[in-house]
Amino acid sequence: xxxxxxxxxxxxxxxxxxxxxxxxxxxxxxxxxxxxxxxxxxxxxxxxxxxxxxxxxxxxxxxxxxxxxxxxxxxxxxxxxxxxxxxxxxxxxxxxxxxxxxxxxxxxxxxxxxxxxxxxxxxxxxxxxxxxxxxxxxxxxxxxxxxxxxxxxxxxxxxxxxxxxxxxxxxxxxxxxxxxxxxxxxxxxxxxxxxxxxxxxxxxxxxxxxxxxxxxxxxxxxxxxxxxxxxxxxxxxxxxxxxxxxxxxxxxxxxxxxxxxxxxxxxxxxxxxxxxxxxxxxxxxxxxxxxxxxxxxxxxxxxxxxxxxxxxxxxxxxxxxxxxxxxxxxxxxxxxxxxxxxxxxxxxxxxxxxxxxxxxxxxxxxxxxxxxxxxxxxxxxxxxxxxxxxxxxxxxxxxxxxxxxxxxxxxxxxxxxxxxxxxxxxxxxxxxxxxxxxxxxxx
Amino acid sequence: xxxxxxxxxxxxxxxxxxxxxxxxxxxxxxxxxxxxxxxxxxxxxxxxxxxxxxxxxxxxxxxxxxxxxxxxxxxxxxxxxxxxxxxxxxxxxxxxxxxxxxxxxxxxxxxxxxxxxxxxxxxxxxxxxxxxxxxxxxxxxxxxxxxxxxxxxxxxxxxxxxxxxxxxxxxxxxxxxxxxxxxxxxxxxxxxxxxxxxxxxxxxxxxxxxxxxxxxxxxxxxxxxxxxxxxxxxxxxxxxxxxxxx
Numbered sequence: 291x292x293x294x295x296x297x298x299x300x301x302x303x304x305x306x307x308x309x310x311x312x313x314x315x316x317x318x319x320x321x322x323x324x325x326x327x328x329x330x331x332x333x334x335x336x337x338x339x340x341x342x343x344x345x346x347x348x349x350x351x352x353x354x355x356x357x358x359x360x361x362x363x364x365x366x367x368x369x370x371x372x373x374x375x376x377x378x379x380x381x382x383x384x385x386x387x388x389x390x391x392x393x394x395x396x397x398x399x400x401x402x403x404x405x406x407x408x409x410x411x412x413x414x415x416x417x418x419x420x421x422x423x424x425x426x427x428x429x430x431x432x433x434x435x436x437x438x439x440x441x442x443x444x445x446x447x448x449x450x451x452x453x454x455x456x457x458x459x460x461x462x463x464x465x466x467x468x469x470x471x472x473x474x475x476x477x478x479x480x481x482x483x484x485x486x487x488x489x490x491x492x493x494x495x496x497x498x499x500x501x502x503x504x505x506x507x508x509x510x511x512x513x514x515x516x517x518x519x520x521x522x523x524x525x526x527x528x529x530x531x532x533x534x535x536x537x538x539x540x541x542x543x544x545x546x547x548x549x550x551x552x553x554x555x556x557x558x559x560x561x562x563x564x565x566x567x568x569x570x571x572x573x574x575x576x577x578x579x580x581x582x583x584x585x586x587x588x589x590x591x592x593x594x595x596x597x598x599x600x601x602x603x604x605x606x607x608x609x610x611x612x613x614x615x616x617x618x619x620x621x622x623x624x625x626x627x628x629x630x631x632x633x634x635x636x637x638x639x640x641x642x643x644x645x646x647x648x649x650x651x652x653x654x655x656x657x658x659x660x661x662x663x664x665x666x667x668x669x670x671x672x673x674x675x676x677x678x679x680x681x682x683x684x685x686x687x688x689x690x691x692x693x694x695x696x697x698x699x700x701x702x703x704x705x706x707x708x709x710x711x712x713x714x715x716x717x718x719x720x721x722x723x724x725x726x727x728x729x730x731x732x733x
Numbered sequence: 734x735x736x737x738x739x740x741x742x743x744x745x746x747x748x749x750x751x752x753x754x755x756x757x758x759x760x761x762x763x764x765x766x767x768x769x770x771x772x773x774x775x776x777x778x779x780x781x782x783x784x785x786x787x788x789x790x791x792x793x794x795x796x797x798x799x800x801x802x803x804x805x806x807x808x809x810x811x812x813x814x815x816x817x818x819x820x821x822x823x824x825x826x827x828x829x830x831x832x833x834x835x836x837x838x839x840x841x842x843x844x845x846x847x848x849x850x851x852x853x854x855x856x857x858x859x860x861x862x863x864x865x866x867x868x869x870x871x872x873x874x875x876x877x878x879x880x881x882x883x884x885x886x887x888x889x890x891x892x893x894x895x896x897x898x899x900x901x902x903x904x905x906x907x908x909x910x911x912x913x914x915x916x917x918x919x920x921x922x923x924x925x926x927x928x929x930x931x932x933x934x935x936x937x938x939x940x941x942x943x944x945x946x947x948x949x950x951x952x953x954x955x956x957x958x959x960x961x962x963x964x965x966x967x968x969x970x971x972x973x974x975x976x977x978x979x
Contacts, residue, residue, distance in 0.1 A: 311920065353780040364783075378759075378784050 294345055297595055298335035299602030300663050300691050303724055306344045316456055317426055319346045325722030328456040330396025331371055334403065335605045336691025337724035338451050346456060348398055354378075355459065362464040363421070368398030368457045373537065373589075375464075376581075381534045384464035385581070387419040391637075393537070393586050398457040403688035404449030404649040406656075407585070408497035408519065411640040417448030418645050424459040428716025432458070446711040449646030451687050453726050454715055470534035471522040472497070472584040474577060478570035482512025482620055486655070489640050492518045497584075503566050504636035504659060505559040507627035512620065514638065515569035522578050535580035555630030598662045606671055607658040607686040608678040609641055615655045618681040622657065622674055629670065632659045647708045650686045658689070668692060687725065698729045705730060737787070741765040741813040743794055743850060744820035746773045748919035749869065752939035753817060758785040760943055765813055767794035767805070796820040796846030797838070806853045815946055816854045817867040818847040822884075823921050829883040836883050843871075843887035848894040855898055855907065863906040865946050868895045869938075872913045872954070875963045879978055899951060910945045911952045914938045915959040931958055 292307040307329075310316045320326045325342025331349055332339060339345070351367035352374065358364075362384050366375070372386060373393035379385070390405040399405075404417040422436035425447060435444035447454045477492075479485035485500050492498035497519035506513050524533060582589070595603065610618050619638070626632045637658045644651035661667050675697045678685065684701025685693050699705060709730065712721075722731055740757040744750045745766035754764050758781040766774045771793050778789040794805055822842035829836040851866050858864030873881055874888030892911055899909035916922065916932040938955050945953045954960040969977075 309923070353776050354783040355776070355779055357783040382786075 292345075294329075294340050295602070296332060296334045296336050296339060296691070298604060298663075298689075298691060299595060299598075299600075300604065301337055301724070302602075303337065303340050305341050305724075307347060308344060309347045309350055311350060313351075313426065313432070313458055316346060316348075316458065317430060317432075319344060320426065320428065320456060320720050321430055323720065325720065325727070327452045327721060327723035327726075328368070328398060328402075330369065330399030330402075331394050333392055333395045333399065335689040337728065338403070338688055338690075339399070340724040342722035342724060342727050348456070349396060351458070359384075362466055363461060364464055365459060365461045366397055367459050368396060368401075370397050371395065372397070372400060377537050379464060380467075380470050380537075380581075383466055383468070385467050385470075386416070387413060387463065387465045388416040389585050390416075391586060392589055393582075394589065397460055397462070398452075401448060401457055401460055402450060402452040403686075404644060404646045404651075405688070406641060406651050408499040408517075408639060410651055411493060411498065411642050412496065414642060415449075415645055415649060415651055417649065419463045420448060421461040421463060423447055423457050423461075425455045425715075426458055427455040428718065428720035442711045443715060445645070445647050446708055446715075447646070449644060449649030450708065450712075451648065451725060452723065453712055453721055455721060467521050468524040468533070469522050469527060470532075470581045471527065471578045472519040472581055473522045473526065474579050474584060475518045475575070476569055476573045477516040477518070478566075478573040479512075479514045479516060481510060482514075482623060483616070485512050485514035485516065485638065486616060486619075488514070488516040489638065489655070492516060493640070496520050498639065500638040501565075501569070502623065502636040502638050502657075503562040504623060504626050504632045505555065505562045505630065506566075507624065511627060512623050513566060515566065515573075517584075519584060526578065535582065537582045558630070558632075598660070601663045603660050603662050604667065604671065604691060605658060605660050605689040606674060607656060607689045608674075608683050609650060609652055609654050609656040609686070610678065610681050610683040611652060611654040614681055618677055618683070619655060619657060621677055625670075625674065626659060631665075631667075632661055636660075647704045647711070648687070648702060650684065650688070652684070654683070656686075658686075687729075690725070693729070695729055737761055737763050738815070739763045739765060739811060739813040740815040740817065741767060741809070741854075743767045743816065743818045743847075744796070745777065745791075746770065747819055747821075747921070748935040749914065749917060749938050750819045751777050752935035753819060753942050754781060754939075755784075756936070756939035756943040757815070758787045758789070760947075761785075761787070762815070763788040765790050765792060765809065767792040769793070769795050794850075796842055796850070799846060799849055802850050802853055805850075806857065812857055812861065812864075814863070815865045815867065816851065817869070817942060818851055819869045820847050821869065821871070821888075821921075823881075824884055826881045826883055839883050840887045840890075843884060844890040844894070847891055851895070851898070855902065855909075858907045859902060859905055865908045865910065865949075866895075866898070867910040867912060867942055867946060868892075869912045869914065869942075870895065872915050872959050872963050875913070876966050876974070896952075908946075908949050910942070910950060912938070912942055912945065912955065913953065913959065913963075914941075914955045917955075931956060931962070 291304045294305045295302040308319045323344045326344040327341040328346045329339040348369040351369035353367045355365040388407045400416045404415045406415045477488045495518040500514040500516045502514045641651040740762045742754045746768045774791045781789045824839035870892045871888040873885035874892045877885045895911045916927040941955045
């Protein structure tokens with residue numbers, strides 16, 4: 291047995307970790323055990339990629355099967371990382387349509403969590419660009435599922451947290467790009483109203499996201515920097531500039547777990563003040579940035595999860611429907627600011643409709659906050675959840691480690707349909723994760 | 734357009750073989766993959782074609798079947814620019830101590846076969862006047878250890894073969910590289926206790942081999958730390974070394 295945990299390092303669970311080398315071996319790993327789930331690169335924060343009794347590591351399956359430069363259509367094994375895809379096909383003029391905040395996720399994980407990027411409001415999530423998946427179901431069949439073929443299995447797999455079976459391969463569409471540069475424009479917003487107005491005004495921008503200073507309170511509550519972005523064309527680059535910048539491996543690493551006192555209300559407030567002022571100074575003008583810092587600002591520091599100390603941290607990411615979002619977000623931010631221990635990573639952005647049956651996004655605003663795991667944080671987050679549920683919102687499963695069954699069930703009304711499809715693919719219940727046990731498997 | 738260079742990877746289906754082929758294909762080399770099980774190599778060949786738009790062909794190669802070596806060398810459509818032998822077998826030392834067949838397989842897989850096949854290519858390369866031969870040996874060949882001396886002695890033989898070949902070729906356009914990877918997280922080492930700071934992933938080895946070929950390095954310890962570790966291990970007096978049970 292091996293101790294396994296997600297990126298947030300909570301919970302830590304004893305699970306049998308297998309590394310199959312063939313699709314047959316994947317099948318053997320899943321069959322006849324009390325609950326297995328596939329695991330990509332382990333970037334889900336909580337317990338989504340930890341099997342109830344067995345965890346099936348998929349990163350060894352990292353082959354590209356075929357690529358058609360005429361259409362941008364690519365077939366690949368589920369363990370290929372987005373970073374590998376970007377580094378290999380970026381210089382050839384193709385990028386994924388959707389990337390989350392880290393490039394170190396696997397294709398299988400990106401599909402299972404239907405990850406969203408800074409373009410969800412206009413271009414949808416990762417699942418929208420998936421044409422088909424090769425799925426090894428709990429029942430033991432290997433099926434190809436698409437919008438036309440086995441469509442129930444397909445839409446349950448997009449955002450299905452790996453619970454419909456093991457994703458072995460997928461065919462996805464890539465976006466043709468001229469360069470690996472983003473034309474970025476920063477807008478500073480002095481409070482939450484201004485921040486939400488700026489995000490609304492950025493609806494027509496391909497990419498938009500707001501960094502919120504969650505240490506600020508009072509009249510500064512919700513002050514933010516909004517980052518809008520567009521793909522830069524080749525003629526926007528300076529002469530002699532590389533069309534495609536190189537993605538460096540994370541250089542700066544957090545070598546040890548920092549003592550939990552490193553992050554406190556004073557250090558966070560000071561950091562945020564500085565960060566806000568520096569950003570506000572750049573506001574207005576647009577400039578070119580490499581896609582790497584634009585999309586993946588945290589990837590430049592490897593093992594940044596160690597900042598939160600050995601006990602780990604919790605991320606709380608909710609989405610609130612557009613109607614009435616302002617008041618709920620204001621209330622959440624007010625409570626967070628009074629508490630003072632949320633991290634410098636508060637992100638607000640707009641989402642559109644999700645594609646999968648269990649996909650997280652719905653039209654509205656999503657707020658992501660990190661909290662070190664200590665004190666009464668679990669109770670505090672339960673209170674925040676009540677606000678979210680009352681507003682008709684829900685929490686992102688890829689980041690969750692602690693929400694209650696009630697919160698989940700209210701937030702995801704399509705669960706019944708999802709469960710019916712899951713049962714038909716896996717009547718014996720071979721596929722189970724710690725997350726599914728916690729939130730919806732029958733006990 | 735200048736014609737592209739070609740690399741032949743012997744033992745292509747291993748983790749280091751796959752990683753090395755990727756590193757060379759990324760650098761623009763066409764790849765000839767050779768391994769025991771041709772069907773296993775096909776997905777990796779398809780991967781290289783799709784990723785890097787290079788030519789990739791597959792050949793059957795069994796390091797124990799030395800009688801087939803002439804046929805392989807003669808049957809290649811083009812003599813490659815670089816030949817890399819990644820073939821090796823760790824085996825089980827405890828079995829090898831009493832099971833002669835197993836010991837023989839370890840010795841032949843790590844010394845006889847790799848040396849003979851690279852020797853054949855050396856003749857072709859010397860006649861042509863250029864080319865690079867790469868042998869993946871092991872730090873285990875630097876000094877015999879109680880826990881794996883059957884494997885280690887075969888690797889020592891291979892290292893000696895490579896250094897001799899390098900000396901012979903030194904005034905020609907042919908270069909010989911010896912690679913000593915140290916601990917690598919692969920199929921071969923799965924389940925073994927590896928020391929974290931001394932352990933690398935297969936792609937690091939692939940990149941190191943490419944760099945060694947391009948820079949004409951003679952002997953590469955993939956992680957520089959191993960050079961120091963092995964310097965200490967090599968210089969320990971035998972009276973002390975024999976008492977160390979590792």
